[in-house]
Amino acid sequence: MYFSNRLSRLRTTTSAVAVCLFVFSGAATADSPAPGGLNVTYKDGEIHAAPRADGHGPIGVMGDHRHHTGELMLSYRYMRMWMEGNRIGENNVSPETIVTTVPNRFFGTPGQPPTLRVVPKDMSMDMHMFGAMYGISDRVTIMGMLPYVEKKMDHITFQGGVGTTRLGTFRTSTDGIGDVSLSALIGLYDEKTPDGETHVNLLLGISAPTGSITERGTVLAPNNTRPNLRLPYAMQLGSGTWDLLPGVTATKRVGNFSLGGQYRAWLRLEDENDEGYSLGDIHQGTVWAQYQWAPWVATSVRLAGRTQDTISGIDPNIIAPVQTADPDNYGGERLDLLVGVNLIGQRGAICGHRLAAEAGAPIYQDLNGPQMKTEWTFTIGWQKTIGDC
Numbered sequence: 001m002y003f004s005n006r007l008s009r010l011r012t013t014t015s016a017v018a019v020c021l022f023v024f025s026g027a028a029t030a031d032s033p034a035p036g037g038l039n040v041t042y043k044d045g046e047i048h049a050a051p052r053a054d055g056h057g058p059i060g061v062m063g064d065h066r067h068h069t070g071e072l073m074l075s076y077r078y079m080r081m082w083m084e085g086n087r088i089g090e091n092n093v094s095p096e097t098i099v100t101t102v103p104n105r106f107f108g109t110p111g112q113p114p115t116l117r118v119v120p121k122d123m124s125m126d127m128h129m130f131g132a133m134y135g136i137s138d139r140v141t142i143m144g145m146l147p148y149v150e151k152k153m154d155h156i157t158f159q160g161g162v163g164t165t166r167l168g169t170f171r172t173s174t175d176g177i178g179d180v181s182l183s184a185l186i187g188l189y190d191e192k193t194p195d196g197e198t199h200v201n202l203l204l205g206i207s208a209p210t211g212s213i214t215e216r217g218t219v220l221a222p223n224n225t226r227p228n229l230r231l232p233y234a235m236q237l238g239s240g241t242w243d244l245l246p247g248v249t250a251t252k253r254v255g256n257f258s259l260g261g262q263y264r265a266w267l268r269l270e271d272e273n274d275e276g277y278s279l280g281d282i283h284q285g286t287v288w289a290q291y292q293w294a295p296w297v298a299t300s301v302r303l304a305g306r307t308q309d310t311i312s313g314i315d316p317n318i319i320a321p322v323q324t325a326d327p328d329n330y331g332g333e334r335l336d337l338l339v340g341v342n343l344i345g346q347r348g349a350i351c352g353h354r355l356a357a358e359a360g361a362p363i364y365q366d367l368n369g370p371q372m373k374t375e376w377t378f379t380i381g382w383q384k385t386i387g388d389c
């Protein structure tokens with residue numbers, strides 16, 4: 001049942017991809033360039049590369065390009081992350097091992113057993129990200145992001161204070177607006193030749209604590225009751241702190257071949273949020289290579305590495321014999337390998353519309369655990385610069 005569900009989802013995805021390929025390829029022919037000279041290499045010294053499929057980086061990379069003065073780009077991304085199974089460091093660990101060997105940091109508080117008794121099994125995170133970019137000058141583009149987040153986590157509850165008898169399973173879920181951010185992309189270096197271009201951009205942003213950090217849910221406790229509790233950090237929708245988002249991106253294209261690299265960070269500007277903690281800082285480095293097979297289609301491979309610190313401080317309302325209630329079980333290191341495709345309509349009704357997808361999976365993860373491991377990530381996005389064709 002589970003497997004056939006997956007298969008049918010795969011079939012649906014495959015047909016959707018096939019339809020898109022057909023629509024985009026049908027709209028592009030070499031002898032009929034789009035109106036307004038789109039889809040030609042730049043003769044005018046213009047720095048914006050929107051007409052080319054490889055004019056943007058892979059869809060999972062944000063803030064890779066700038067816009068001209070007065071140009072407005074709208075975007076929507078759907079991102080899904082799937083986590084399953086648990087790990088301590090680089091080693092996989094079973095639910096039975098967790099509930100018999102990992103100490104419960106709340107032991108001593110009334111009703112709290114000596115070891116963990118509830119284990120997360122899998123988790124999905126779906127994010128709908130609405131974005132806008134606007135060129136306030138040829139040098140500076142501002143970018144706003146509004147995320148809507150949906151999280152679901154499935155757990156196994158073990159019976160009583162000791163042993164490996166499974167009492168049952170339960171799901172918690174949360175959804176709502178995440179942390180809204182506003183950033184500036186500042187051109188540090190731009191070079192254009194007849195056959196290529198090079199850009200270096202500085203990214204400087206701020207993220208506001210608009211996402212809820214007080215979400216609650218009903219859980220199955222080891223004593224077979226169903227209390228309604230403040231959910232662990234992983235299920236909350238925002239960081240609760242004002243965060244600084246610095247970064248730098250470099251891209252270089254020669255002919256139809258592009259290379260890019262980006263460093264980004266999420267730095268917490270406050271020691272603690274209203275509930276008494278701050279999430280760990282995140283540092284992320286990514287490099288990619290992209291090849292444009294035709295003006296309307298480019299494919300990419302990408303490596304993305306990220307490190308995150310543990311949570312500092314603690315929310316006194318989050319107490320449960322589960323790993324996610326312990327601020328020490330957050331953060332770690334991860335290296336993902338991703339493949340992607342960028343499409344851009346060349347003329348007619350889809351002219352200038354970008355459709356892009358990227359999927360990836362970790363090839364290395366070392367987690368402050370026990371913590372759930374990431375299995376795969378997927379992003380699909382639409383982007384359109386208003387009035388570009």
Ligand SMILES: [Cu+2]
Binds near residue numbers: 066067073133
């Ligand atoms: Cu843009």
